[in-house]
Amino acid sequence: MKRERVAIAGLTGCSGCQLTLLDCEDELPLLLKNADFDYFPMASSGIALKGEYDAALVEGCLSTQEGLKLLRNLREKSRLLVAFGACAVSGGVTAIRNDVPREELSRIVYGGDAVPGGGFEPAPLASAVKVDFDITGCPPEKADILEFFAGLSAGVLPIPARTFVCADCRARENICLLAEKGELCLGVLTRGGCNARCPSMNVPCEGCRGVAEETNFAEAMAIFSANGFSADRISEKGGRFFREFLHEKKEYQKTDPD
Amino acid sequence: MKNRRFLLVGSDFEPFCMALYGQGGIHIPKICADGGVRFAHPVEGELPDLSLIRTILPLKKYLFPPKDKVLSYSQDNGYQPVEYNSGKLLIFGVHPCDLAAISYLDKIFLNGEPDAFYLPRRKSLALIGVSCMPDKYCSCGDIASPMPADCDIFLYKIETGYMVSCESDEGSAILSPLSPFLHETDILPPESTRDNFSLNSVEKFPDDLSGVSSELQEMARSCLGCGACSICCPTCYCFDLLELPSLNGERAERFRIWDNCLYQSHAEVAGGYNFRKARTERFDYRYRHKYLGFGQLQGIMSCVGCGRCIANCPAGLDLRPLACKALKESSHAATSP
Numbered sequence: 345m346k347r348e349r350v351a352i353a354g355l356t357g358c359s360g361c362q363l364t365l366l367d368c369e370d371e372l373p374l375l376l377k378n379a380d381f382d383y384f385p386m387a388s389s390g391i392a393l394k395g396e397y398d399a400a401l402v403e404g405c406l407s408t409q410e411g412l413k414l415l416r417n418l419r420e421k422s423r424l425l426v427a428f429g430a431c432a433v434s435g436g437v438t439a440i441r442n443d444v445p446r447e448e449l450s451r452i453v454y455g456g457d458a459v460p461g462g463g464f465e466p467a468p469l470a471s472a473v474k475v476d477f478d479i480t481g482c483p484p485e486k487a488d489i490l491e492f493f494a495g496l497s498a499g500v501l502p503i504p505a506r507t508f509v510c511a512d513c514r515a516r517e518n519i520c521l522l523a524e525k526g527e528l529c530l531g532v533l534t535r536g537g538c539n540a541r542c543p544s545m546n547v548p549c550e551g552c553r554g555v556a557e558e559t560n561f562a563e564a565m566a567i568f569s570a571n572g573f574s575a576d577r578i579s580e581k582g583g584r585f586f587r588e589f590l591h592e593k594k595e596y597q598k599t600d601p602d
Numbered sequence: 603m604k605n606r607r608f609l610l611v612g613s614d615f616e617p618f619c620m621a622l623y624g625q626g627g628i629h630i631p632k633i634c635a636d637g638g639v640r641f642a643h644p645v646e647g648e649l650p651d652l653s654l655i656r657t658i659l660p661l662k663k664y665l666f667p668p669k670d671k672v673l674s675y676s677q678d679n680g681y682q683p684v685e686y687n688s689g690k691l692l693i694f695g696v697h698p699c700d701l702a703a704i705s706y707l708d709k710i711f712l713n714g715e716p717d718a719f720y721l722p723r724r725k726s727l728a729l730i731g732v733s734c735m736p737d738k739y740c741s742c743g744d745i746a747s748p749m750p751a752d753c754d755i756f757l758y759k760i761e762t763g764y765m766v767s768c769e770s771d772e773g774s775a776i777l778s779p780l781s782p783f784l785h786e787t788d789i790l791p792p793e794s795t796r797d798n799f800s801l802n803s804v805e806k807f808p809d810d811l812s813g814v815s816s817e818l819q820e821m822a823r824s825c826l827g828c829g830a831c832s833i834c835c836p837t838c839y840c841f842d843l844l845e846l847p848s849l850n851g852e853r854a855e856r857f858r859i860w861d862n863c864l865y866q867s868h869a870e871v872a873g874g875y876n877f878r879k880a881r882t883e884r885f886d887y888r889y890r891h892k893y894l895g896f897g898q899l900q901g902i903m904s905c906v907g908c909g910r911c912i913a914n915c916p917a918g919l920d921l922r923p924l925a926c927k928a929l930k931e932s933s934h935a936a937t938s939p
Contacts, residue, residue: 371849374848374849374850375849377849377850378849378850378851490849491846493849494846494847494848494849494851495847497847497849497850497851498847498851500847503844506862506865506867507829507862507865508826508827508828508829508830510826510828510829510830510916511828511829511830511832511833511862513830514658514659514830514833514834514914515659515668515833515860517638517640517657517658517659517663518636518638518658519636519637519638519658520830520914520916522916523914523916524637531828532826532828532916533826546636556827556828557865557866557867558827558865558866558881559826559827560824560825560826560827563823563824563825563826563917564826567826567916567917
């Protein structure tokens with residue numbers, strides 16, 4: 345079997361997705377049998393980008409010129425470019441304050457008039473380059489990462505989960521955190537495949553896997569609001585991982601009586 | 603003891619249960635620590651709570667799990683079926699609707715060439731049914747499948763305790779060692795929800811939903827598409843097959859996973875064409891399956907009226923009014939000139 349050349353890179357993010365890959369301890373020996381991780385600064389320093397790659401997995405969002413340069417470089421050198429984790433896919437946590445002007449954010453964080461230069465508004469990888477595949481989640485499921493590598497060896501891409509977190513949750517016979525406990529759980533909008541990891545631990549879904557294949561935002565908003573959640577609270581939570589909510593928020597800000 | 607009936611007085615219920623538990627693996631309906639109602643293993647000395655109306659998941663969780671490995675592949679041996687050797691499991695406290703649902707699933711999975719993954723699990727289950735009182739979500743009296751509520755032993759609630767009806771050889775084997783608690787009787791069983799099955803005929807339900815198209819559209823507008831209704835439905839059995847290669851490419855595993863007719867992907871075929879792209883079409887389809895039946899079971903309603911789809915819908919959707927209105931519309935159309 346042909347050995348795959350793989351690059352793993354991190355842009356602006358917490359490195360949790362790369363850590364999740366490194367955390368697949370039982371599978372790492374098998375992974376290394378079929379793939380060469382020829383660029384993986386987090387795991388092994390001092391290796392420069394060189395030659396072409398079968399796949400490049402890029403974690404984090406795009407927010408600096410250096411990041412953009414690296415991303416374009418990887419795109420040019422790689423057959424498959426994979427958005428690795430929520431920030432790379434949608435901006436994720438790094439983009440939650442994109443509705444506030446950068447100057448104001450800078451004042452809040454650094455004080456005074458100091459504005460560190462070079463950065464720009466966090467954006468998903470797909471805003472700058474063609475992305476071939478998304479591995480969603482914050483962090484992604486180990487199984488999703490391994491499924492990608494198994495597919496890479498077999499010459500196929502995994503099929504993204506078609507379920508909702510809500511359905512995964514019921515299939516685990518959990519009680520409903522939204523309907524039965526009145527909590528702001530985003531499982532009714534979120535793509536499944538995580539086996540309802542958070543709701544099964546009594547933690548409402550944050551929506552980290554992004555929106556499901558087909559969602560009904562209007563009805564979900566109506567249910568959240570009937571459960572007593574304010575528009576601000578809904579968009580604050582929804583905006584962490586759903587780009588769709590950032591737009592919604594602006595709409596809500598116009599109509600919110602407060 | 604088969605085809606005989608016995609009285610079990612209320613004060614004997616606890617020793618009866620404990621003697622029953624002594625026979626081996628048993629699951630009972632119970633409120634778990636998180637407040638969820640499920641069929642699960644009793645803790646030491648815990649009695650089944652036969653007053654509970656519905657568990658989150660029906661018994662299909664034992665017969666047809668959400669993700670089931672069906673084949674494994676290796677380069678040396680090719681595809682090999684996965685073999686199941688389930689130990690005996692007694693489920694105590696199954697309501698007539700859930701029993702009717704199993705009769706329905708049996709027709710799907712056991713008629714003709716029996717399903718190799720369903721059959722051993724089905725054989726390993728022994729069922730003790732119990733009569734119940736429907737709540738606001740139940741529709742067993744009005745709209746429910748004509749499938750029989752078959753089981754090995756059935757308990758009718760009566761004023762002084764239970765009337766125990768032994769209905770199979772397996773039921774006999776279970777009850778024989780428990781005879782000290784049982785007093786034979788000739789009295790006929792009381793009327794119960796069990797009799798609400800085998801009453802309805804699907805011919806009453808219209809094939810054409812054009813008379814209720816506005817209701818259908820309204821439901822589709824409110825549906826979140828999450829598919830929780832189908833997950834919790836005791837007679838939903840759609841599945842997909844998924845093959846996952848191993849990391850070294852030398853092995854693979856094939857899984858049967860629950861599919862869901864509320865999802866757009868359910869009717870998607872190669873080339874991206876979709877038979878039911880709109881949610882109204884999917885509701886129409888769901889109506890047809892639940893009330894008209896389809897495939898080899900066309901003409902057999904599959905809804906057993908357990909109410910799980912309503913109780914578990916985050917949007918509070920309820921198919922019953924749609925079915926009732928469609929019923930009314932069609933009888934109106936039939937009688938008008």
